[in-house]
Amino acid sequence: MQKGINNLIEKFGASDLVERRSGLSFITVDQTKAVAAITHLKDIDGYTVLSFITAADWIEDGKMQLTYMLNNPAEVAEIAIRVMLERKKEAGESMETIHHLWPNAKKWQQELKEMYGVDFPTSPGVNDSFILEGWDDMPPNRRDFDTKQYAEDTFFPRGGRVTHDPATYMREQLDPKDPQYYTKKKKKDINS
Amino acid sequence: MNIKKLLTPFTAWGNVTKDPVTIKDPLNERPGADRYRGFHRNDVEACVGCGSCEDICENEAIDLMPAKDTKDGDSGLRPMIDYGRCCWCALCVDVCTTNSLTLSNEYTWISTDPEDFRYIPGIDKKEWDNNNDKGWKKPEPNYEFYPLKRIQPSHLSPEDRSDSFIEMMHGYSKDQAMQEADRCVECGICTATCPAHMGIPEYIKAIRNDDLEEGLRILYDTNPLPEICGRICTHKCETVCTIGHKGDPLSIRWLKRYIADQNPSERYKKILETENLVSKGKKVAIIGAGPSGLSAAHYLVQMGYEVKIFEKLAAAGGMMRYGIPSYRLPYDQIDKDIDYILSLGVDIQYNINVGNGEGEISLETLGNDYDAVFSGTGLHLGRSTGIPGSDNKHVYASPDLLRWIVEGKEFEVPENVVVIGGGNVAMDITRSMARLQMKKYGKVGVITTALEGEDKMPADREEIDEGREEGCIINPGWAPKSVEIDSNGVPTGLNVVKCHSLFDSEGRFNPQTDEDNKEFWPGTMIIESIGQGMDISYLDGKYKDQLEFGPRGRVQTDEYYQTGLPWLFMGGDIIKGPDVITGIATGHKAAVGIDRMLNPEF
Numbered sequence: 001m002q003k004g005i006n007n008l009i010e011k012f013g014a015s016d017l018v019e020r021r022s023g024l025s026f027i028t029v030d031q032t033k034a035v036a037a038i039t040h041l042k043d044i045d046g047y048t049v050l051s052f053i054t055a056a057d058w059i060e061d062g063k064m065q066l067t068y069m070l071n072n073p074a075e076v077a078e079i080a081i082r083v084m085l086e087r088k089k090e091a092g093e094s095m096e097t098i099h100h101l102w103p104n105a106k107k108w109q110q111e112l113k114e115m116y117g118v119d120f121p122t123s124p125g126v127n128d129s130f131i132l133e134g135w136d137d138m139p140p141n142r143r144d145f146d147t148k149q150y151a152e153d154t155f156f157p158r159g160g161r162v163t164h165d166p167a168t169y170m171r172e173q174l175d176p177k178d179p180q181y182y183t184k185k186k187k188k189d190i191n192s
Numbered sequence: 193m194n195i196k197k198l199l200t201p202f203t204a205w206g207n208v209t210k211d212p213v214t215i216k217d218p219l220n221e222r223p224g225a226d227r228y229r230g231f232h233r234n235d236v237e238a239c240v241g242c243g244s245c246e247d248i249c250e251n252e253a254i255d256l257m258p259a260k261d262t263k264d265g266d267s268g269l270r271p272m273i274d275y276g277r278c279c280w281c282a283l284c285v286d287v288c289t290t291n292s293l294t295l296s297n298e299y300t301w302i303s304t305d306p307e308d309f310r311y312i313p314g315i316d317k318k319e320w321d322n323n324n325d326k327g328w329k330k331p332e333p334n335y336e337f338y339p340l341k342r343i344q345p346s347h348l349s350p351e352d353r354s355d356s357f358i359e360m361m362h363g364y365s366k367d368q369a370m371q372e373a374d375r376c377v378e379c380g381i382c383t384a385t386c387p388a389h390m391g392i393p394e395y396i397k398a399i400r401n402d403d404l405e406e407g408l409r410i411l412y413d414t415n416p417l418p419e420i421c422g423r424i425c426t427h428k429c430e431t432v433c434t435i436g437h438k439g440d441p442l443s444i445r446w447l448k449r450y451i452a453d454q455n456p457s458e459r460y461k462k463i464l465e466t467e468n469l470v471s472k473g474k475k476v477a478i479i480g481a482g483p484s485g486l487s488a489a490h491y492l493v494q495m496g497y498e499v500k501i502f503e504k505l506a507a508a509g510g511m512m513r514y515g516i517p518s519y520r521l522p523y524d525q526i527d528k529d530i531d532y533i534l535s536l537g538v539d540i541q542y543n544i545n546v547g548n549g550e551g552e553i554s555l556e557t558l559g560n561d562y563d564a565v566f567s568g569t570g571l572h573l574g575r576s577t578g579i580p581g582s583d584n585k586h587v588y589a590s591p592d593l594l595r596w597i598v599e600g601k602e603f604e605v606p607e608n609v610v611v612i613g614g615g616n617v618a619m620d621i622t623r624s625m626a627r628l629q630m631k632k633y634g635k636v637g638v639i640t641t642a643l644e645g646e647d648k649m650p651a652d653r654e655e656i657d658e659g660r661e662e663g664c665i666i667n668p669g670w671a672p673k674s675v676e677i678d679s680n681g682v683p684t685g686l687n688v689v690k691c692h693s694l695f696d697s698e699g700r701f702n703p704q705t706d707e708d709n710k711e712f713w714p715g716t717m718i719i720e721s722i723g724q725g726m727d728i729s730y731l732d733g734k735y736k737d738q739l740e741f742g743p744r745g746r747v748q749t750d751e752y753y754q755t756g757l758p759w760l761f762m763g764g765d766i767i768k769g770p771d772v773i774t775g776i777a778t779g780h781k782a783a784v785g786i787d788r789m790l791n792p793e794f
Binding site: 147148151152158161162163164165166167168169170171173174175177178179180182183184 | 243256262391752787
């Protein structure tokens with residue numbers, strides 16, 4: 001087992017360990033102990049590099065998952081700390097910041113606020129636009145964001161585009177005298 | 193405005209003579225990573241144009257465009273990608289039912305014409321088409337958006353069914369039907385192949401939505417015999433199901449049965465809005481209460497015609513009742529479908545033959561008394577091999593025996609039977625005789641052969657497999673030579689020789705046999721089941737000259753199954769098929785043709 005895992009389990013109650021390959025483990029830590037666990041990994045166990053922070057929206061389970069990928073250059077090992085936040089219907093989940101451990105964390109956190117709606121209070125510039133200038137809709141990486149509807153509402157369709165429904169097209173090609181539309185119309189006529 | 197802001201833009205000119213800090217590209221290649229998701233590739237020969245890629249695309253970047261010939265199982269459409277909208281997510285690749293669509297790792301391409309960035313991969317050739325080892329493909333195995341294995345309904349074990357005519361297949365439970373319906377990608381490729389063009393994706397969707405009344409309405413748009421077809425349809429739709437390219441095709445037939453089974457017959461009229469059909473006065477006669485006649489009757493009565501069916505036998509259903517054993521199609525389910533059609537006001541007269549003999553009603557009378565006549569008299573005559581000994585009275589035709597079983601007629605069931613034929617009817621008589629033997633002797637003694645080899649037998653695979661499970665010996669690839677008859681005039685068995693091939697190099701029927709490789713199969717009853725013929729002698733007389741006859745004596749019709757006699761329409765097995773769903777389709781289309789003739793203003 002790679003360095004630091006035992007501490008995570010014993011001191012911070014970490015669970016659900018998955019050793020993806022040698023030198024890469026995923027483990028889940030409770031939200032209230034996560035920053036303490038990450039601090040311990042950085043200061044004691046040599047995981048001095050924050051590779052990235054990312055999120056995943058488990059909308060069916062009502063969870064918003066954060067994943068902190070930490071790197072230990074001396075051991076050539078990585079640990080991914082998973083934190084499961086209670087998902088809120090209207091976004092606005094909140095997590096402690098870690099920019100005091102790694103200043104570059106503020107940019108990851110700024111992006112997560114914008115794309116997933118997860119807030120990191122006191123993280124510098126967390127409410128500033130990251131790439132979505134002037135965005136006034138739901139954070140677009142949340143699963144209930146309707147990308148297609150947004151595209152239809154926002155962009156005009158390209159001129160000259162046509163498409164064909166396979167079932168209809170095939171019947172027109174192979175049996176142009178398909179009777180079903182006729183009888184449906186006729187039945188309606190009779191009943192009215 | 194201060195002077196500094198005014199002059200700042202001009203300070204850039206100071207860099208004109210300095211070396212640029214940017215890299216001179218794209219002169220140097222910077223290939224994408226091995227699994228980079230770049231421009232699309234499509235193997236257009238493997239693609240069937242199902243449109244799943246278009247449906248899943250969140251950005252509406254994909255249109256389906258005509259690019260190949262349309263044929264069964266292939267719409268001929270191919271995806272066109274609009275790179276002004278594509279976000280390279282590769283969901284289109286991940287959902288692809290044939291794995292034909294992939295992404296290359298090429299991401300750079302320059303053109304001054306924006307229209308160039310909308311093209312059909314595989315049809316509009318690109319330099320990355322052959323770069324097959326890089327880019328994004330659907331990871332295999334076990335990376336599918338839908339289960340590849342079908343949900344099998346439960347059925348009676350061979351031990352429990354081998355001496356019984358009780359229905360062997362149990363229908364789907366709600367959970368099973370929901371799970372199976374969830375495998376459908378709603379492409380609709382199946383609908384063109386279904387002779388009746390049933391709204392298959394629509395009724396499967398109704399199952400997913402647990403709206404079985406809507407499902408029933410969709411079934412009756414194209415098929416008024418859903419309980420029957422839900423059990424014994426030849427399910428050509430399943431042979432082209434796009435999920436079948438990588439897994440088991442959808443169990444479309446069992447899903448149809450599920451809808452019909454779950455709707456009680458007493459609610460049919462309310463669900464189908466047929467409680468108050470109004471007759472508009474014109475009358476249509478229908479000869480034969482088989483699938484095509486019942487289908488025509490159903491759609492005609494819905495259109496406001498008075499319909500009367502003339503049926504030769506004592507009950508309606510034709511070959512569905514008298515040709516298909518009840519372990520596949522129970523009589524109460526036949527009755528459920530037929531009773532509903534009759535309840536709409538369709539009149540039926542049983543035990544009446546249309547012909548020119550005594551006690552029969554002539555076609556001329558029907559033509560005079562009715563505004564139009566539809567004939568769907570079916571194929572009821574057994575064909576004979578004509579081999580020596582086949583004229584012996586112990587050599588039977590399968591349609592006769594199957595009908596006798598339904599009618600409860602007594603006939604001798606011997607310990608050893610030989611069946612000649614490899615189609616579904618041959619399997620029906622094989623398995624029926626096995627059941628009768630099991631009841632009488634406690635053992636099965638049926639051997640069945642066909643000219644075709646194992647993989648070319650026309651019968652459904654499950655029929656062959658289930659027959660073997662029940663103890664029948666099915667030994668294909670043999671040609672019958674003669675029936676051996678003893679001195680008492682009773683057959684002792686069948687002489688056969690090995691058959692290597694059925695067709696010559698030009699595709700003509702020309703069986704090649706090895707006369708030295710022969711066997712003798714004992715049996716005191718020989719059953720021929722090599723296809724059926726029709727009896728259309730009722731056409732004899734003054735009308736015959738006005739009809740055109742084609743190959744195999746079939747009457748020629750137009751696309752609405754109208755014959756040379758404008759008031760006479762013909763459909764079902766005597767015109768096309770043979771199978772139930774084709775009969776239903778011809779009856780439906782003939783109904784439309786009759787209405788077009790009698791009410792041309794519509």
